């Protein structure tokens with residue numbers, strides 16, 4: 001093992017959270033900072049060559065190499081966990097920029113009561129309404145506290161949006177750029193939702209509606225609605241990505257080094273203090289001593305590295321959540337939609353049935369979901385083949401004829417729902433399977449419970465109401481939620497494992513991301529979220545990182 | 556190991572462009588039949604696959620199908636490459652049967668899956684279309700058929716650099732333009748009206764060769 005020269009801060013992971021922390025800390029002082037990223041550097045100029053559905057959307061060319069490292073999965077403890085041999089349900093990132101290079105750019109804020117879900121639910125509905133076995137708890141911060149950091153994060157990325165949505169929290173400042181343009185499908189959804197008295201709003205978007213210069217002087221152009229957005233890097237840089245938003249600033253800082261191909265295996269501690277990290281690069285092992293360690297390697301590896309390093313407390317690994325995504329409908333229209341055009345966040349959303357935006361005293365579940373009209377660009381391998389319910393064939397001439405006719409006349413309404421935590425859903429180390437270096441894989445024990453199934457049913461009925469108001473020829477509702485499976489893509493919004501809170505006995509890190517026991521260790525990212533709100537997490541990850549940086553102690 | 560050369564035999568005429576993308580020689584028999592060198596399948600296997608994918612995505616009055624788009628050659632190249640040997644899967648032991656929710660846990664690589672399952676379709680190529688449909692209907696609920704159907708869609712609609720979707724015929728069939736650079740001036744126009752352009756591959760748009768993943772990681 002090679003011992004390297006000590007630095008002030010070592011950051012594990014070069015995605016949104018790690019790179020933003022590096023930028024903030026480098027601006028504050030002359031501390032020497034090293035970012036260790038297991039993947040390769042990226043050249044966004046080449047993203048234009050990556051507009052290829054097969055390699056990027058189906059074979060995951062930009063994502064974590066599953067052959068080297070995966071996680072194991074089971075629904076419940078009495079099963080044996082088996083490795084996820086091909087990613088499906090979620091798609092971990094890899095390389096400089098992490099998953100932030102190939103995300104969709106949907107950037108809502110969380111609803112205000114999300115941060116105090118336990119308190120507000122109990123106050124309004126009583127303790128007995130918390131589902132059996134659930135472990136809902138408050139974040140230790142409030143919406144009011146995080147709001148200024150939301151605004152700062154929005155200004156950093158140039159978020160496009162329309163203020164005034166009565167279903168979302170108050171804003172202390174405007175969106176930096178106006179909302180994206182809407183597709184025909186988005187308009188049909190908007191018209192139907194308005195007719196029903198709902199509040200359709202454009203999804204806040206990190207894909208810019210117009211060219212924007214951020215407070216760091218970084219300029220990005222407008223989105224071209226190319227339709228190769230989710231799972232692809234943006235060829236023009238309209239989508240905010242760590243490489244086009246943070247890297248240009250970091251590259252000018254002489255006190256920051258980004259080391260790629262550096263797979264961190266352990267955080268080393270002595271007498272309750274972190275002394276540095278051990279990483280492997282091209283088969284060689286290095287020890288990087290550091291005065292402070294920041295863990296920013298996303299939900300799964302944040303949890304895994306703490307467990308592998310023997311750091312932490314009884315709370316490490318708990319409150320694993322994903323998102324209730326399945327409620328939806330496939331709609332068949334008379335008129336063409338030109339749906340090859342689109343962007344990762346050029347959708348309309350209805351938040352009227354999200355969170356506690358509607359009264360839950362007459363229903364038998366808590367929380368909800370937002371409904372949306374995705375217009376990502378209907379790439380053909382994944383999207384061709386849907387046919388109206390009266391066509392039973394799935395191959396051959398009859399099916400082909402119907403599918404060709406339906407291809408540009410089909411769209412899906414979707415939703416994104418909250419997932420509350422349960423003691424039965426958690427992460428620990430797998431006893432059998434290892435990664436390519438021989439370290440135990442992380443094991444997920446995860447299933448849906450009644451509350452999620454009820455949200456799913458309820459939201460499905462609302463989606464059906466909207467579908468009926470749209471000029472459709474026919475529609476097919478998605479099936480009811482059953483057991484959690486690892487094949488169908490939901491989102492890459494896994495959360496929990498290193499949750500934050502104001503009480504050291506029930507959380508892993510404090511409300512500023514600082515580890516309760518190892519005080520010179522910080523953990524950033526959605527692994528710190530005690531439960532899973534419906535909203536896409538990254539804006540909150542960024543706001544939380546800014547909050548942690550602003551509370552960073554001088555000594 | 557040196558492989559005896561195997562060919563996919565195609566009827567005379569047309570169909571040349573994509574096959575020469577490989578830079579491999581195309582052989583023409585005296586009868587005008589075109590023989591395309593195969594990388595993974597044997598000639599017999601390729602004939603079975605060609606028959607099967609042509610029934611899954613037929614060439615008919617709706618437009619071109621798997622035959623014209625080069626689906627069999629697409630699958631042949633995928634199986635010969637990293638995908639075929641399971642480069643994109645976690646393949647550590649032990650392999651154990653799991654629940655449906657745990658996903659595919661089999662040990663077989665895509666190459667092995669094809670090799671084994673094509674045996675049970677022996678003779679398919681010489682049957683009538685109706686008989687072929689019957690044979691396929693008998694296996695339509697198997698994992699192998701689902702894979703074959705998925706690969707057919709990939710071969711129909713992938714970027715032509717992968718060997719399928721020849722001349723962008725698959726895209727043209729359904730009105731998918733390919734990776735155009737900008738729809739910023741169109742996105743909120745043409746509401747309810749068809750807006751179509753000539754489909755183009757990424758190499759055509761950039762006017763240079765783009766290397767697919769299978770060629771970077773042989």
Ligand SMILES: Cc1cc2nc3c(=O)[nH]c(=O)nc-3n(C[C@H](O)[C@H](O)[C@H](O)COP(=O)(O)OP(=O)(O)OC[C@H]3O[C@@H](n4cnc5c(N)ncnc54)[C@H](O)[C@@H]3O)c2cc1C
Pocket residue numbers: 012013014015016017018036037038039091092093094095096097098099100102103104105106107230231262263264265296297298299301344345492493524525526536537538539541
């Ligand atoms: C297809 C897709 C679409 C998405 N769309 C949206 C969206 O619309 N809106 C939204 O809010 N979010 C979206 N997300 C999620 C979003 O990408 C993540 O929330 C965000 O990237 C998280 O940032 P992070 O820094 O926590 O983690 P990552 O971006 O995952 O970065 C973590 C980095 O750590 C590195 N790393 C991991 N382990 C180690 C180790 N042991 N040693 C060294 N380095 C390591 C990884 O290689 C990676 O680069 C999407 C994700 C995907 C995949």
Ligand code: SF4
Pocket residue numbers: 207208222223224225226227228229230232233234235236237238239342343344
């Ligand atoms: S849709 Fe817009 S933001 Fe997304 S990749 Fe294309 S140009 Fe970039």
